[in-house]
Amino acid sequence: MKTPTLRQRLRYDVGGVLPTDLQDWVLHELTGRRSTARYLARFLLPLVPLLMLFLLFPGPNWIAGLMMLLIFIPVVYFASGLHLVYRAFRLGQHGIDPASIPRTMPNAERDRETYEANYRHL
Template sequence: MSATPSFVQRLGYIAGRTLPASMTDWVRADLVGPGATRRYLLRILVPLIPVLMLFLLLPGPLWMGLAMMALLYLPLIYFTVALMYVYRRHRLIKHGLDPALADADARRKAEPERQAYERRHGRG
């Protein structure tokens, strides 16, 4: 059974630190297991909301503060989603795991279509 990180280790992990090898199974489950996408997005997007809310303290109409927040937050969402695969591969490599795990689910789903293509075109 793989160990689970303590609160301090988990904070370090979220900040980018590497966990000990005894927690490899936990890291694999965290990065590519069920709910990995949700955890990744929450860890990046939620902590920045209070920081962005500082724009609401600026003098002026409420819509201006909200617009400034949106100008920063919407591109952040876009780039966070776009770089998810790169982030997962990086974290897998950093913890000594196979980076191919990052897209194993997509490859498994595409396998029947790939086999059908190869049969149709004489490669299977």
């Protein structure tokens, strides 16, 4: 699988579109193993230096820490919640069918069948 150059990778990380010969890499990057961790790291790491600016405020560091958490926790929550939307958008940007994203959890079908077998009579 061909990988992007450093310049292409930086462009991709800020929202740019890669050439069509890198679609396999994009598909793996967005839907492959550990894609969620890569997405969260790419989304949250640039936020950390900005949050460190709270340490410049006068007062105890625990107050600065709480101010950082007041921003960081909702950002993690919404970034996690919008992960599938972001992946579908990025796949569409690169001309890949967004339906290739698995929408169900691996054991969801089995769990549903077990539930229906146990509680069908109710």
